[in-house]
Amino acid sequence: MDKNFKYCPRCRTRIIQINRGKELSCEKCGFYYYRNAAPTVAAILVNSKREILLVKRKFPPYKNYWDLPGGFVDDNENLEKALVREVREELNIILDSYGYIGSATDSYPYKGIIYKTIVAVYTSTIEDKITLGDDVVDYCFFPKNNFPNPQFAFPGLAKVVEKYINQNISP
Ligand SMILES: [Zn+2]
Structure with a gap:
């Protein structure tokens, strides 16, 4: 502790x-x-050109770092409902199908307290056009076969993305 x-x-x-x-x-x-770790969800969203969407965080912690769309699971919400809600809130996209990729642990420092988190990562395909909602200041599609090394907010989550890219899993 x-x-x-x-x-x-x-x-x-x-x-x-x-x-x-x-x-x-x-x-x-x-x-x-x-x-216990707080549960969170994240989405690897892939467009028609096999590019992965990353969003830039609008608020602390890790403001302006790259991240996957996602967030904390609410009370009385399951992982899938949290995933669909977060993607809708951040990107105005309604996910209808998605697959589970894996999980990782991370830390979330916020207002003097370090929260432990565990993220469940899912993948899905999306259209190329994006409308940003809450919590996101910018976005970029990064090519899956030539993924750069962006400054990720959460190293555990970044490892799941890396594994996803290296295993060449389809959404
Ligand atoms: Zn007491």
């Missing part, structure tokens, strides 16, 4: 770390906190 939390959120007593920091416990009130 990093030093994200020092005090019990219920009774404000100093909390103790157990299981090598994976869990936090309060001796006074019995509060118990399991530290």
